Amino acid sequence: MNPLSISIILLLYLTSLSVVSRAGLLPHKVQVLIYNDLAKGTDFIVHCKSKDDDLDVRHIAYGNYFQFNFRPNYFGRTLFFCSMQWNGTMHWFDIYVQARDEVICDRCVWKVGTEGPCLLAYYTTCYKWRSQTHFN
Numbered sequence: 001m002n003p004l005s006i007s008i009i010l011l012l013y014l015t016s017l018s019v020v021s022r023a024g025l026l027p028h029k030v031q032v033l034i035y036n037d038l039a040k041g042t043d044f045i046v047h048c049k050s051k052d053d054d055l056d057v058r059h060i061a062y063g064n065y066f067q068f069n070f071r072p073n074y075f076g077r078t079l080f081f082c083s084m085q086w087n088g089t090m091h092w093f094d095i096y097v098q099a100r101d102e103v104i105c106d107r108c109v110w111k112v113g114t115e116g117p118c119l120l121a122y123y124t125t126c127y128k129w130r131s132q133t134h135f136n
Helices: 003-022
Strands: 030-036 046-048 054-060 065-070 079-086 089-097 107-114 117-120 124-126
Touching: 030 046, 030 089, 046 107, 054 065, 089 107
Parallel strands: 030 107
Antiparallel strands: 030 065, 046 054, 046 079, 079 089, 107 117, 117 124
16 A cells, blocks of 8 residues: 555544544543542542553542543443552442443542442442452
8 A cells, every 4th residue: 555545544534533523423531530538637549440541559638639531432341440548458449330430420529438439420329349359
């Protein structure tokens, strides 16, 4: 294939992406915020991952938050999971499950407490920590 053909194909591909995006056919961006709502003076370490992305380890002071943004999978399979550690204990939770969360929130605000994380959306839903981990 000659360079002109490759350029034309690339131009057509980029144009089609632009049209698809403007037509609203790509999934909307999601924002996840994870607030430290533990006891005053208690910090925690959070480490979030997906199949494709490692968001690195973050230190979150009481009353502060960690935020990340992404575009969900077109096929509905996006999953982000996090480990959270404080006072010598470690907990895990699936912080974004597309099948669970996409109809509830575009801006998913989580408050992390000792019993588990609570999602603040149209209503508040609290969850227990997972007993198994994706990190093994």
